[in-house]
Amino acid sequence: MPTVKKDVPASTRERLARAARKRLHAAARKAMKNAYAPFSNFQVGAAILTADGKIFSGCNVENSSYGMTNCAERTAIFSAVAAGGPRLEILAVAVTNAQGVPCSPCGACRQVIYEFGPDAIVFYQGQDGDAESSITELLPEGFRLR
Numbered sequence: 001m002p003t004v005k006k007d008v009p010a011s012t013r014e015r016l017a018r019a020a021r022k023r024l025h026a027a028a029r030k031a032m033k034n035a036y037a038p039f040s041n042f043q044v045g046a047a048i049l050t051a052d053g054k055i056f057s058g059c060n061v062e063n064s065s066y067g068m069t070n071c072a073e074r075t076a077i078f079s080a081v082a083a084g085g086p087r088l089e090i091l092a093v094a095v096t097n098a099q100g101v102p103c104s105p106c107g108a109c110r111q112v113i114y115e116f117g118p119d120a121i122v123f124y125q126g127q128d129g130d131a132e133s134s135i136t137e138l139l140p141e142g143f144r145l146r
């Protein structure tokens with residue numbers, strides 16, 4: 001979400017947050033349709049919001065050598081770095097999947113999100129529907145070498 005001055009009413013900040021979340025989910029759903037998931041048939045889409053207000057999206061890309069599969073979240077983040085890096089600050093991440101099942105970012109993606117967004121908010125489908133967590137809730141001991 002773009003930086004908002006403190007004197008902006010909470011209701012306005014909340015509306016901005018909702019609008020940003022909606023845009024992120026829409027971008028994630030659009031990218032999900034491009035997923036290359038012939039092995040799992042589990043299509044995932046993700047979108048990130050950067051500190052300069054840009055949205056980058058990604059999908060999962062599987063491989064015949066299963067371990068080479070790349071998650072939607074990392075595809076989105078790596079695309080952002082490729083487009084405007086190496087500096088990148090992630091404010092929020094949205095993840096969605098075609099099956100409509102609970103699906104938070106995997107451990108690898110949590111560390112990559114933390115690298116570029118230690119204060120990021122992550123939106124995903126939890127056990128009880130739409131969920132929202134800070135990356136530090138999802139990855140309490142994330143680390144950065146810089």
Ligand SMILES: [Zn+2]
Binds near residue numbers: 105110
């Ligand atoms: Zn992942």
